[in-house]
Structures are given as structure tokens and as C-alpha cells.
Amino acid sequence: MSRILFTGMVLLTMANLTQAADKVVTDVVLGIHGGIGVDKIEMTPEHDKEVRAGLKSALEAGYARLNAGGTSLDAVEAAIRVMEDLPVFNAGKGAVFTNAGTNELDASIMEGKTKKAGAIAGVTTVKNPITGARAVMEQSKHVLLIGPGADAFAARQGLEIVPPSYFSTEHRRKAIEDIWKREAEAKKKRDAGGAALPETPVKKSQYGTVGAVSLDRHGNLAAGTSTGGMTNKMAGRVGDSPIIGAGTYADNDAAAISCTGHGEFFIRYAVSHEIVSQMKYRGLSAADASNDVINRQLKNAGGEGASIVLDRNGNFVTAYNSEGLYRGCITRDGKIQIRIFEE
Amino acid sequence: MSRILFTGMVLLTMANLTQAADKVVTDVVLGIHGGIGVDKIEMTPEHDKEVRAGLKSALEAGYARLNAGGTSLDAVEAAIRVMEDLPVFNAGKGAVFTNAGTNELDASIMEGKTKKAGAIAGVTTVKNPITGARAVMEQSKHVLLIGPGADAFAARQGLEIVPPSYFSTEHRRKAIEDIWKREAEAKKKRDAGGAALPETPVKKSQYGTVGAVSLDRHGNLAAGTSTGGMTNKMAGRVGDSPIIGAGTYADNDAAAISCTGHGEFFIRYAVSHEIVSQMKYRGLSAADASNDVINRQLKNAGGEGASIVLDRNGNFVTAYNSEGLYRGCITRDGKIQIRIFEE
Numbered sequence: 034m035s036r037i038l039f040t041g042m043v044l045l046t047m048a049n050l051t052q053a054a055d056k057v058v059t060d061v062v063l064g065i066h067g068g069i070g071v072d073k074i075e076m077t078p079e080h081d082k083e084v085r086a087g088l089k090s091a092l093e094a095g096y097a098r099l100n101a102g103g104t105s106l107d108a109v110e111a112a113i114r115v116m117e118d119l120p121v122f123n124a125g126k127g128a129v130f131t132n133a134g135t136n137e138l139d140a141s142i143m144e145g146k147t148k149k150a151g152a153i154a155g156v157t158t159v160k161n162p163i164t165g166a167r168a169v170m171e172q173s174k175h176v177l178l179i180g181p182g183a184d185a186f187a188a189r190q191g192l193e194i195v196p197p198s199y200f201s202t203e204h205r206r207k208a209i210e211d212i213w214k215r216e217a218e219a220k221k222k223r224d225a226g227g228a229a230l231p232e233t234p235v236k237k238s239q240y241g242t243v244g245a246v247s248l249d250r251h252g253n254l255a256a257g258t259s260t261g262g263m264t265n266k267m268a269g270r271v272g273d274s275p276i277i278g279a280g281t282y283a284d285n286d287a288a289a290i291s292c293t294g295h296g297e298f299f300i301r302y303a304v305s306h307e308i309v310s311q312m313k314y315r316g317l318s319a320a321d322a323s324n325d326v327i328n329r330q331l332k333n334a335g336g337e338g339a340s341i342v343l344d345r346n347g348n349f350v351t352a353y354n355s356e357g358l359y360r361g362c363i364t365r366d367g368k369i370q371i372r373i374f375e376e
Numbered sequence: 377m378s379r380i381l382f383t384g385m386v387l388l389t390m391a392n393l394t395q396a397a398d399k400v401v402t403d404v405v406l407g408i409h410g411g412i413g414v415d416k417i418e419m420t421p422e423h424d425k426e427v428r429a430g431l432k433s434a435l436e437a438g439y440a441r442l443n444a445g446g447t448s449l450d451a452v453e454a455a456i457r458v459m460e461d462l463p464v465f466n467a468g469k470g471a472v473f474t475n476a477g478t479n480e481l482d483a484s485i486m487e488g489k490t491k492k493a494g495a496i497a498g499v500t501t502v503k504n505p506i507t508g509a510r511a512v513m514e515q516s517k518h519v520l521l522i523g524p525g526a527d528a529f530a531a532r533q534g535l536e537i538v539p540p541s542y543f544s545t546e547h548r549r550k551a552i553e554d555i556w557k558r559e560a561e562a563k564k565k566r567d568a569g570g571a572a573l574p575e576t577p578v579k580k581s582q583y584g585t586v587g588a589v590s591l592d593r594h595g596n597l598a599a600g601t602s603t604g605g606m607t608n609k610m611a612g613r614v615g616d617s618p619i620i621g622a623g624t625y626a627d628n629d630a631a632a633i634s635c636t637g638h639g640e641f642f643i644r645y646a647v648s649h650e651i652v653s654q655m656k657y658r659g660l661s662a663a664d665a666s667n668d669v670i671n672r673q674l675k676n677a678g679g680e681g682a683s684i685v686l687d688r689n690g691n692f693v694t695a696y697n698s699e700g701l702y703r704g705c706i707t708r709d710g711k712i713q714i715r716i717f718e719e
Contacts, residue, residue, distance in 0.1 A: 133525075148644045148677070154614075155522050175613045176640045179498050180523040182476075182612015269525015270518045271497075278621040278646035297519045301491045303621035306646040310653035334491070 050337055052328045053375050054352040057320055060364045061349035062248055063095045063108050066341045067122045067359030068241030068260075068293045073374060081373065083121045088361040088371050091115040095247060096363050105247035105255035105289070106144055106167070113140075113163040113259050116243040120202045122359075123241030125161060128200045128261025130209035133268040136200035138261055139275040140166040145254030145283035145345075150176050152275040153183040157200075160193040163259045166275070168192060177275065200261070212265050240264070242274055244281070244291025246343040254345060256281050256289035256305075263296065272296025278306035285345060287312040288319050294338015294355065298331055308342060319344040320352075327352040393680055395671045396718050397695040400663055403707045404692035405591055406438045406451050409684045410465045410702030411584030411636045416717060424716065426464045431704040431714050434458040438590060439706050448590035448598035448632070449487050449510070456483075456506040456602050459586040463545045465702075466584030468504060471543045471604025473552035476611040479543035481604055482618040483509040488597030488626035488688075493519050495618040496526040500543075503536040506602045509618070511535060520618065543604070555608050583607065585617055587624070587634025589686040597688060599624050599632035599648075606639065615639025621649035628688060630655040631662050637681015637698065641674055651685060662687040663695075670695040 058064075067088055071080065095112035103111075117125025128136040140162035141152035151170025154177065159165040165187045169178050178186050188194050242260040249255075258281045260274040273279035273296035280296070282305035283289040290305040298304075304326055311322035319342040327340055332354045339353030341360060349362045361371040401407075410431055414423065438455035446454075460468025471479040483505035484495035494513025497520065502508040508530045512521050521529050531537050585603040592598075601624045603617040616623035616639035623639065625648035626632040633648040641647075647669055654665035662685040670683055675697045682696030684703060692705045704714040 143644075150644050155525075173610065174640070175610060176643045177614040177619075178610065178612045179614050180612050182498075182610060186610065186612070267516065267518060267521065267525060267529065269521045269523050269529070271520040271522050276520075276619060276621075277643050278619075278649060282646070297517070300519045300620050301486075301493050303625070303646060303649040306621060306649050307653070310650070310657055314653055314657035 050332050050335070050354045051356060052332060052354055054320065054324055054328065054350065055372065058349045058362055058364070058370060060347050061343060061362045062099055062347065062365050063092060063112060063245065064341050064343050064349040064362040065091050065112050065243070065245045065360065066291065066293055066339065066351070067116060067243050069337070069339055069353060069355040070241065070357045070359045070373060072356050084359050084373060085371050087116060087119045087121050088359060089369060092361050092363045092369055095245060096367065099247070099249060104251070105249040105253050106142065108247040108249065109142060109245040109255045109257040110163055110167055112245040113243055113257050114161050117161050117163060117259055120204070122243050123261045124243040124259040126200065127202055127205065129205050129264040131262070131268045132265045134209065135268060136197065136261060137268065138162045138200070139271055140257070140259035141275045141277055141281040142166045142170060142257040143255065143277060143281050143283040145285040145289055148284065150277045152177045152277060153187070154179045154271045154275040155269065156183045156187065157197045158184045158194050159187045160195045160199065163257050164192055166257065176277065208264055240295065242280070242293035244293060244341060246289035246291055246341055248289070248343055248345065248347055252285070252345065254283045254285055254289035254343065256283040256291050258291045273299035273304070276300055278303045280305060282306050282309055284309050288342050288344040290340055290342050292338060292340045295336050298334055298336025299338060302326065302330055302334070302336070304331070304340060308340060312344070319348055320350045323350055323352040328354055393675050393678070393697045394699060395675060395697055397663065397667055397671065397693065398715065401692045401705055401707070401713060403690050404686060404705045405442055405690065405708050406435060406455060406588065407684050407686050407692040407705040408434050408455050408586070408588045408703065409634060409636055409682065409694070410459060410586050412680070412682050412696060412698035413584065413700050413702045413716060415699050427702050427716060428714050430459060430462045430464050431702060432712060435704050435706045435712055438588060439710065442590070442592060447594070448592040448596050449485065451590040451592065452485060452588040452598045452600040453506055453510055455588040456586055456600050457504050460504050460506060460602055463547070465586050466604045467586040467602040469543060470545055470548065472548050472607040474605070474611045475608045477552065478611060479540065479604060480611065481505045481543070482614055483600070483602035484618045484620055484624040485509045485513060485600040486598065486620060486624050486626040488628040488632055491627065493620045495520045495620060496530070497522045497614045497618040498612065499526045499530065500540045501527045501537050502530045503538045503542065506600050507535055509600070519620065551607055583638060585623070585636035587636060587684060589632035589634055589684055591632070591686055591688065591690055595628070595688065597626045597628055597632035597686065599626040599634050601634045616642035616647070619643055621646045623648060625649050625652055627652050631685050631687040633683055633685050635681060635683045638679050641677055641679025642681060645669065645673055645677070645679065647674070647683060651683060655687070662691055663693045666693055666695040671697055
């Protein structure tokens, strides 16, 4: 049955995939995304406003760090922390629920100069998972820590620890309960001998992620990604966000990248590292490389999602095969651009 | 302190790295490794015999599956299961201990034709983690499951479940107790005001992995990797073995790859996917690509380890910057080669 479900999801997703990319923005020092967001039809003026305000605060926080002499790593962490603290994004405070009714968070961060990286997966008590990922990178000899071991490490490092209930928000709780209700109704009909209902299509709002890429005055790139995962995911499921090479990668010879979308596809296609490889070994631009991966490879496979890429010369590009992508960037001289759908 | 430890380890490792690669073996249908093994100085005739016998059984098991019409995926799983069941390899039964005195196992598997993949990390009750990884790939909509969620999934799939004590073997227990004893002595000396002792160098036998790559009669590649991780690893630490793109990758357009060694470096350099990328986008041979990654990039970074690569034409190559690598392969006509050090 799981196999059928999987195929069904892929087909449903494939039918809807669009193909889009923004024009390259030059002289960017910080770019961010807040996930592929909701479909146009679900968008309300209030939600639109809340998303744009959140992206703006995140850009301003990261930019302030850069102006105060901070590194690209500092800017990435600062921008992501802002989004983690806002319930509107699926990361930190606003994390979605698993099928067990828990919130399990993942994050990763990487530095382009040293290729050092840190990540945590399946944590339940770390208020800002991106800071947990950075602590793994800087304060442990490991790259990836998972589960209770990762929570315990974060506590030993003195990071802010919260009860798991901190991540339980009203709107995410309602989203998971709606799914459970639909599942229960479908089961009831099946049990009563009725025809099997078609699988409920995955709503875009069920998966989301936040991420950031930055280039500092020393020419060093950094990237980071943080997520609550996929609504109703199996407890223990980990997507691409904490996987170096999938959801996050940074290499000073090419670019810093953060991805969002249907994580399983991003792992299988090693999307972040694939973009870096095409830039380094095929000589493609950030725009052409991300377009090839997101709008050709992933689109053909039925994998919905997006990437943001900042190359070593400050060119910022986004590519997405979804209807929208919550995204923004700020240039060296402080100009902010924020977008949600094709504009 | 962790930061100092990390730097110390890197320096110690760097000093010892060698550079080696075997000649390409053609017409190979199955290649395997059993980790970078022990240093020559630690090798005994008994251990040598046990390793070679284990590698031979694994090759024979996978080859039998191929001859019975099985796929490359079947051969990879069969070969790895044999090694998981033998206490001599650090995977399955012979898994090393964490610093909490537990055994936490990781594995992944990938199919080159479809780029489907499955992985589990931090499991404690799945007798054959490689079969757990394959179940995630084939029976769930996810790619990576971790911790208790992964154990529960394997149980629901009807896989063989064992008590955690199954993985507690005499020689691995002794290894961890020796480390704890040395650590306690060092602490005692420090507490008594003595000079800090130099960090104990990482023994090769502290990290190990098993892996397999195969090419079937349909021209399809597959790769898999399984491990108990690193002796004395922090509970919750995950290395490259379950990370698609790091420890394992398969792409019918290039090659199937399995890696072993100091996993943190293999994640940061996305080693398996980097080898595939250099083959596809730089046009390098499997030998030149793996040599560049293992013997240049990783060696320069101080990352000890090895890769085995089987390309889509049946060329099998191994590269390692360690003293040895437990490795073997079998050709279409059944000829077996097994090696431990440079031979």
C-alpha cells in the first residue's frame, strides 16, 4: 500500500509542476527562502503580509550582522533564527506535526571556505535548530547528530532548550487533525466496502523549509537550511534539510545553496551538490545549473521544489518548479527584494 | 575541548595518509569492501584469514543471486547481509560501541536506474540494516528513517528484529573499555595537575564499514553500505554510510559507489556524488575520478578513507589513502580477487 501511495503522490505532483526562475540579482550579500509556500488559491492578504514581513525581518537581521563585521555564517544563522521564531514558517516555532503528533526538527549549515558543516535531525527541544547545527560544526568532531543525542548535545552546549510543546501551534495542529480526519473517513469507507478514494493530493503547505545563503566581505560563502519536515511524515522520517549535499551545500569555488520541497527527491538527486558540480565541472552559471537540476531533472522525476543559489561573485538566483517560492534577497547597498509567486 | 580534539585528530590522521589504488579489474559484476581495516602492525594471520573468508562468502552470496536471475540490488543486499552477520566486520553483528555503551547501526542502498534510495540511521534492533534500508526504499514513501521510528518501521515490515544485546560482541566490548580506561587515566593525570597527554590517535579498527556495488545483466547498477559507525562515537552521531551522495550513490549514467573511512569528511565532500559528477561532467574514468577525490581532495583535507567504484561497463576500481582496504570483486565468469593491503 505504501508503494501505491508513493506512486500516486508522484503522479499527482508531476501533473502540477510549473517551471520558473527569477532574473539574476547581482551584488547580493544575503538571499533567503521560506519554503515553496501555499498555492495561489490558498493565499490570503493576511498570509501574504505575514510572509513578506517575516522575510524582511530575516533579511534585515542577517544584513545587520554583515554590517557589524560578521561572517556569512553569522548572517545565515541570524536570518534563519528570525524565521525559526515566526509561526508562519515551517521551521522552529512553526514546525509541522508528524503522524505521531510530535514535532521533529532538522537543520544544517555549511561554510564554503573550509567545507566544514554541521547538522541535527529529529530534535524536539532545541529552540533554534540552526544554532544547534552550527554548534555541531564548531563544537563537536562530528557533522550530523540525530535524535535524543542531538538534543542532549545542544543542552550541554548551553543552547536555548524548550519543552516539546513549544513547537505545538494552533494552525499546524489543525492541519494535522484535518489530515487524520480525512484518513479516518477514507478508512471507514474502505471498511464499509466502498470503492477506494483517490489519495488526497499533497498540499504545498504540508512541506516547507527556511534557508539562507550569504557572501561576506572576505569572499566567503555560507548556506543553511532549517525545517519541521513534512506534515504527517512518519515519525523518524528525515528529509533533505539536514543532509549536506542535498538540502544545503557551500563551496567557495562555486556557490552557496539552500533547497526546499519534496525532500526525498532532493536527497536522491543530491541537489545542492549537483548544482555545485555542474558549475565547477560543466562550467555552467548558477542560473543554468539550478535551472537544469530543478526545472529539468527534478521536474522529469516529479520532484516538486526549489533552490536558492548565491555564487561567489554575488549573483543570486532562484529556481522553482512549484507555483511559488517565498523568497528574498538584499544587496550590498541594502536594497531588499521580496517575492512570493512569479512577479 | 571538542574543538581541540578535532584538530588533533585531523593532524594525526594527515601525517599517516598514504595514497593507493588498485589496477582496474574489467568485467566485474560485484565488488565489495569490508572497511579500511587494521594497520599492518595489528594484523595477525588469524584475522587475515577471517577477513578473507568473510569477503569470499559475501562475493559468493551476491554472485549466486545474480546467477539466479537476481538484480544488482539483490546482489548488493545479499553480499552485505553476509558481512553484517559476521562479527569480524563493523556492521550488523560486529558493530562497534558508542560512548554510551550502545550499538547504533546505519545503512543505505540505491538503485542506479531509477535513482530510488533507502536508508536507516541509529537503529538498535534491526538484525540486517541493509535490508531495513531496502524496505524504506521499496515499502515507504521516504528515503531516510532514523532512530526508534526506523526500528518500528522495520518491525512493521516483518524484518528480523533482535534485542540490542545481539550486537554486543566480546572484542568490540573490549575495544570500547580500553578507550574508556585510557580516557579515565588521562583525566586522572590532568586532575592531578600533570601535563595534558597527547590525544590517543584514532586506530583504524575504530571505524569500519561494509559495502557493495553491482552491475546486473540488464545493465543496472546498485550500491549499498552498512556500518556500526565509529568506536566511541557520541550517541546520536551519524556518519556517511546512510547518507545518499556521501557513503553511497548509484547512477546508471556513471557508476555505483560505496565508501568507508572517517565519515565526517565523506559527508562534507559528498564523496560518492562527487565521483559520479566528475565522471559525468569532467568525462573522467572511474579510476581518475576516485583517485582525484580520495587521493587528492580528501588526502589534502586529512580525511582518511576509501571508495570502491563499479562503472556501467563493469570496470571496478578501488582507491584508498589508508594503509589497507578489505576488498574483493568477482567477474562475470566467477573469478574472485581479494586484497587487504597493497599487493
